[in-house]
Structures are given as C-alpha cells and as structure tokens.
Amino acid sequence: MSKFYITTAIDYVNDTIHLGHAFQKIAADVLARYHRITLGKDNVFFLTGTDEYGQKAEKAAKLENIPPKEFVKKISDSDQKEQDSLNISYNRFIRTTDLDHAEVVKEIWNRVQKNGDVYSGEYQGSYCEGCEAYYVKEDLIKGKCPVHPTLEIKIVKEQNYFFKWSKYKDFLIDHIKKNPDFIYPAHRAKEMLEFAKNIKDIPISRSNFTWGIPVPARNASHSDAGEPEDSKQIIYVWFDALVNYLTGVGFLKDKELFAKFWPADVHILGKDNLRWHALLWPAMLKSAGIELPKAILVNGFLNINGQKISKSVGNVIRPTDWVKKYGADAVRYYLLRYTNLTDDSDISEEKLLQAYNADLANGLGNLVARVAKLCENNNLNLTKLKQDRPNQILEEIKPLLEGFKLNDALSYVWGSIKGLDQYINRERPWQKELIEANKILSNIVIGSEALTSLNEIAEALKIFLPETAEKIEGQFCGPKIISGKPLFPRI
RNA sequence: GCCAGGGUAGCUCAAUGGUGGAGCACAGCAUUCAUAACGCUGCGGUUGUGGGUCCGAUCCCCACCCCUGGUACCA
DSSP: OOOEEEEOOOEETTSOOOHHHHHHHHHHHHHHHHHHHHHOGGGEEEEEEEEOOSHHHHHHHHHHTSOHHHHHHHHHHHHHHHHHHTTOOOSEEEETTSHHHHHHHHHHHHHHHHTTOEEEEEEEEEEETTTTEEEOGGGOBTTBOSSOTTSOOEEEEEEEEEEOGGGGHHHHHHHHHHOTTSEESHHHHHHHHHHHTTOOOEEOEEOSOOOSOBOOOOOGGGOOTTOOOGGGOEEOHHHHHTTHHHHTTTTTTOHHHHHHHOSOSEEEEEGGGHHIIIIIHHHHHHHHTOOOOSOEEEEOOEEETTEEOOTTTTOOOOHHHHHHHHOHHHHHHHHHHSSOTTSOEEEOHHHHHHHIIIIIIIIIIHHHHHHHHHHHHHTOBOSOSSOSSOOHHHHHHHHHHHTTOHHHHHHHHHHHHHHHHHHHHHHOGGGSOHHHHHHHHHHHHHOOSSOOOHHHHHHHHHHHOHHHHHHHHHHTSSSBOOOOSOSSOOO
C-alpha cells in the first residue's frame, strides 16, 4: 500500500454529534495517524463531514423557524467543533451543501442514467404516521404497523425516479463473496449477503420537499409519458450523501488528487449504515463506471450506563462535555481502550475516571514523572534519542492496527509501560553510582537491546494520544531532562 | 414475527473439545525515583437455563430465557 484514503460516515445534521459518533471519528483518526507514520503525511487522506440535505433537516429547520441553509450551517459548525476538540486530524471536513459536491452528485446521476439504470415510476408505500416511515407488506402485521397497531396504514403514492438496484444483485453477491476483506467484521458480510438476495429497485428522488440537490434536467429526447417533473424532484439523500466520498478527494475538480487516492481504502461507518455502503454504494459506482472502495469497516454503537444514547432518554453527552473535564487524550484513551470497535460497548463517566486514574495518572503519567525526576537528579545528558532499530512497539502493533484491533494495540503499549516500571523497580537507579545510574536511565529513555523505551512509547502514542505524545517527546528530547507538571493529575 | 450478534470473576474483556485467563477494583507484603503512585503476592467463577453428542464441552448440536442491532426507502 502506498497511499491510504479513509472516510468516516458523514453525520446527519438533525442534531450535533455525540460521543457515539465521536467514537467512530477517533477510530478513523487513529488509522489515519498510523498510516501517516508508515506512508508519510502526504500519502494519507482522511475525510469526514456532515450530511445536510433531506426532509429531516428541513423539518428540524422549520421547527426552529430558520432557513434550512442557516440551520444546517449551525449544526455542521458545531459538529466540526466537536471533532476538533478531540484532535481529529481530517484533511477535509466536507459538507454535502458544498458547491463542488452538487456538481459531483449530478455527474454521478447522469452517468448512472446514461448507463440505463434510472427510470421513472410510481412509488407506492405503506406509510405509518406513527413511525413516520414506510413499510413493506411482508412486515405489516394484519395490515397494521408492528410498532403502532392502533394506527391506520396510509397508502402513499409518489411519482419518482428509480435506480435499477436489482440489476446489480448478482454482481454485489459475487463481489462480497470473492472479497472476504470487503466487509469487516465478517458476520456483517453475511448479513449483507442475506439482504442482497431480496434487493429491489429503489426510488432515488423525492418530490414532497425541496431541501436537496435537484435532479439534473433531462434530455428532451428522453422524455416519456408520466415521467416526474424534474424541477420538482430532489435527489434522495443517500444517493447524494454517499457520493461525498468522491467529492472529498477531488472527483471532477482535482483529477490528480482523485487519481492518487481513489479508491477509498476504508469507509468506516455505523452498523445502521451498512446496507447503503455495502450494497447501494458499490452498485452506484459500478453503474457509473468507477472503481469500488476496498474495505468497509463497521463500528458498533456505544451505550452509556447500559442505555442507548438518545435524546429522549436524556443521556446525550457531547465530546466537548468530557474533553473540558478530562482532556481530549483521556477521552480518546478511554474510548479506544475500553471498547470493542466492531461490537456495541458500554461506557460510563465512572469507568472513564477509573481508566484515567489507573492507566493515565498511575500508569503513563507516573512513569513519565518518575523517569523525569530520576534523570533530573542524575543530571543525565542525552546524546541521542533513538536506538538504531525500528520502534519495537510499532512493529508489534502494526498487525493489530491493520486488523482494526485498536484496543489490543493500545493494551500492548500499556504492556510496555508496565515493563518499564518493572525495569525501574528491578534496577533501582536511585541507589546506583552516577555512571551506572545514567546507563540505566538512558536505557529507559532511549531503549536497549532488551528494553522498549519511553521514547518508543511516546512515538507510538502519537497514533492514539497526540497531545500527550508531544508533551513526552518535548520533555525527553534532551540533552538535559527536567521534571515537569504531571501529565494527568489524579482525579 | 423474521435475520444477525452476544450472554465467561464485582466491572471490562480474552481463550480452548481435555484440570477456566488478563486488566481494573479489593486485600496483604515490600518500596520511596514518582501523581499515597510503581512492584510482588493473594482473594475472586458449578463459563445464561435445560437437554443431547462425546471417554471428556465453556467451546459442537437442540430447545428455551435475556440483551443488542437490522428488518428497505425516516441516516
């Protein structure tokens, strides 16, 4: 691999992102930072952003009595602020309302249409007003919504453009089967294979609201009776949103950038978005004659104190809420170490505190403090910073990171921290003659044949805890080392 | 209802068809370079329930219970 292009889900702007969304951004950030170390900064592109069109955003804006454009800007800005608070190192924060994006969406639409995959038809759906959602007949129980059995199901008809999704059924099944790494974890691929069997065409335009990218004007020669009025048709949000991954690396606008980074190496997304990424997106790309992404990484959800994060439960926590109290790296650390990326995980502020004190204050912070003080007391003079060998930690965690085992990778780093603490207790540099003590300390700071050093730990931590890594490197860059403030004061 | 994932020490998770592991928390010892921190030792489990296959199952099979997600066009 010579380049790495990673994208996150773009967050829908009906509300500002919370810790659950942040979890995914942190994971993506770790992968991006890792690859920047191995491939070089210029060979990594990290895209994130906001998804801003659609009925739900339009409604949310109406509720606040402001124009959609203003509303989505407000949420997008606050999403960006949330991400920035965690030091998410994106290369572009895309908004689907960005001008270049509309151009790309239209281009994809036209390509798909040119390929014969767009047709006009009548959408008829069984709509439940309680769920504000459509149901397929098979899912209705005695003709009623399974969630709201007391409400009447309404039959809603709409004239729309449809995408020939079903045409790509065999292609999709084949692609997933032939590429076992396409969807991770594997059980998600199984899920998609099941679903793929029943793929039907879907409407990719809407006419009952206006907040979206208009369907491009049609060729006169193309017209046929009963087709929707184009000017009133808005492109369906998913058809619009998925395309951001192309816009983000300069499709149309910056051919060089696009040629360098496409196809995406990893799309990371929540399990709720899997179908669209695993089945619709590849079908769209195939239809448009564009190469498919290499991997889809599905992250689980976070629960807080055993409950799912939701407005109605009232347990929504924003990244900034915790960052203000504990710092960005503490939040990153906790979410990375004590969750399983691909499964649901339960988190709590209490556990964050436990991890903070046990691992950051007592572990890493204390190690840095004791080593710094020992170096200061011994007047250690560093003549070099690194051993002439590859960073042992990076070597060890490479396969873990490439297999998306972020928590295991971080655990490994903490193993090295423990190793240094054990070494210090065993060697007792504070009881040794100056020369002997300095040899021990130099082993601790820059390493030896047998010992993984503090500087190696710091280098590895750049991937996970960038602020902390920088502080440690600043303190141990020599030649003189002096003790400083605790990195993580006990709470 | 249907599909999928999960239920292992107080907590978070690991593991294997053959006498159940780690970290945190807790207790004791030791120690002072350090953020009452670090280290060592210990405590701690009839591996959701009931059956079955097997010489032997936590791991395989069946049923059930509980939790989670998806269930098609609302991100």
